[in-house]
Amino acid sequence: MHTDASRPVIQAASTPRRLGSPAMQGPLALMGTPFQYARNAEIYGEGDEAEYLYQVVSGTVRTYKVLEDGRRQIGGFYLPGDIFGFEAGETHSSSAEAVNGAQVLIVKRSAVMLRAEREKDLSQQLWDATTRELQHFRNHMLLLIKTAEERVAGFLLDIARRTASTNSIELAMSRQDIADYLGLTIETVSRTFTQLEQSGAITLATSRRIELRNRAALNRLNA
Amino acid sequence: MHTDASRPVIQAASTPRRLGSPAMQGPLALMGTPFQYARNAEIYGEGDEAEYLYQVVSGTVRTYKVLEDGRRQIGGFYLPGDIFGFEAGETHSSSAEAVNGAQVLIVKRSAVMLRAEREKDLSQQLWDATTRELQHFRNHMLLLIKTAEERVAGFLLDIARRTASTNSIELAMSRQDIADYLGLTIETVSRTFTQLEQSGAITLATSRRIELRNRAALNRLNA
DNA sequence: CGGACCCTAAGGAATGTTACGGAGGGCTGG
DNA sequence: CCAGCCCTCCGTAACATTCCTTAGGGTCCG
CATH class of the missing domain: 1.10.10.10 (Winged helix-like DNA-binding domain superfamily/Winged helix DNA-binding domain)
Incomplete structure (x- = not known):
């Protein structure tokens, strides 16, 4: 039952590197700043202020929650094009890390929301991304009761x-x-x-x- | 592992009854029409067109998905005030039933969305409800790996x-x-x-x- | 009285735990 | 450049445990 706490400790990875041109499509394409994260680097942690939204450009990102004793549940793997970082309150209710080296577009939540008020299309795309995430979780939960x-x-x-x-x-x-x-x-x-x-x-x-x-x-x- | 298929079959409950006055607060309060569902009555089924949003007025509602062999995963229980029925596409990816007798406010999705374009507050409340639902699922998934x-x-x-x-x-x-x-x-x-x-x-x-x-x-x- | 719902117990199956060995990649010193 | 080493990751096997399966009986309520 216990995926125990003696999991190999991940040492602090190098700090994310800000990149040049935002060459990505999707709702956040024209707004975001691309950052590069090293393998296993933390993008945000559970409890951090949820100030940004994120879109994967290249690589893979995992989000997860951990219990005190080290058991970990990965909520999802995010591939290029996927958006993550949606939160209910003002803080992140899960953590996010780069699985391998990953390039991620980062954009201020407040900026997106502000702009979404005027641009119906952006608003729609955000809504879709969120409900798709809901659907993913519903399916994922179903997975967890299977053999x-x-x-x-x-x-x-x-x-x-x-x-x-x-x-x-x-x-x-x-x-x-x-x-x-x-x-x-x-x-x-x-x-x-x-x-x-x-x-x-x-x-x-x-x-x-x-x-x-x-x-x-x-x-x-x-x- | 198998919660087998010999689960007691629920007979068709009486048809939902349309009620008089929408005496409920919350984002959908002034728009929705209240309906009464009998114990175990289906509110919507997996695959049905997702035409409405729902808010519980009284009673309890469960949403769930089932596998072919009858294993069932309940996604959540919705109590008075809770909103449910958010979907990614045009169809429901899970089913919803009244646990016991339940009164539910029903409102056309298109109407809500249209109105949310103008009313920033409504839009915000819908967004909050959706992300809270996401947070619930994240916690629920964590629950499923515990003892x-x-x-x-x-x-x-x-x-x-x-x-x-x-x-x-x-x-x-x-x-x-x-x-x-x-x-x-x-x-x-x-x-x-x-x-x-x-x-x-x-x-x-x-x-x-x-x-x-x-x-x-x-x-x-x-x- | 019947049906839905709940509890208990015994045995078994699926999964977790513990232990070990090997493959591969990166680093270091020669 | 290469040997040697370390560290991470992966696979397998034997054993332990949790939870499920199966069976049966009890209670409550219509």
Whole structure:
């Protein structure tokens, strides 16, 4: 049950680097300032003031909450184009980190909101992003009551869909990240990957590169 | 793992009854039409067109998703004042039912959105409601990785907080509902209740009425 | 009296825990 | 440049535990 607290400690990564030109599309494209975050660098922490909104330009970002004893639940992985950082109050209710090196567009929440009052389109896009996030959480919660095999299958299909890849997936995140996203341990994730490979559903080219061999079987598990 | 499909079938409840005066406060107060739903009556189903927004006036509402084999995950319980029915696309990604008899304010989504364009305050309230919902889901997901005891403690504290009650809780929902909300079985929920009672944390006046005897202990479990 | 709801107990299955070994990449000193 | 080392990440196996499954009986209320 416990994903225990002896998880390898992540040392402070280098400070984010401000970049030149905001070459990204999407609602925040023309407003934001691009920043570069190193692998495992914190973008914001739980309890920090929620002053900005964020959009991934390149790389992957994870948001998560932790319990006192170190158990961690990853809320989501954000890929290029995704917006994150929406909050109810004035502070962040979860933390965000770069999974690997990631470029992120940052823009003041107040500026976005102000502008959204006049630009109906921007307002609409923000609303859509927020409700999509809601939908993601609803699905994610459903995932958490499934069996280990179903969760892993669902995870792989979700990543495949979002990267619009063919049948080949490059995982940006570690087994520990996947485990904490799916509410499993790394051992169970490992076991399940090999299980899926033995049943012919996937092939593990390397530990991070996965080929979907039998989407029908995966979809069946995803139910 | 399987909360199996032999769950007692809920027979079609009586059709919702349209009521007289909209005597409710909140963002939707002046716009909505109040409807009365019988116990277990469906308010909307997964896949239905998402044409309306809803606000609970009295009673309790549950939203949920189901898997083919009958496993069900309850996303949330909505109490008087709470708004539900936010969706990303044009259809509902979950279902909603009245737990017991419930009075619900219903208002056309398009009407709300149109009006929100002009009324900054309404727009703000909708945004707050949505992001609060996001926050709820983040916490709920964290709950789903905890032990049975921790989940039940967290559930009780959440209900207690939201009903602003003293230390006495009246549960509107059945053990099956609680189990499906917490990702447990009814047996485990039962066992955990008795466990908490034996440890002196709570008292079960009746099976639906619970007294919190030791909030500190519950908070410790909630971590 | 029947049905819905709840509780308890015993056994089993899925998952977590603990332990260990190996592969790969980066760093350091030669 | 290379050897050696360390550190992180990943996989496997045996064991432990939690929670689920199955079964049965009790209570409340219409």
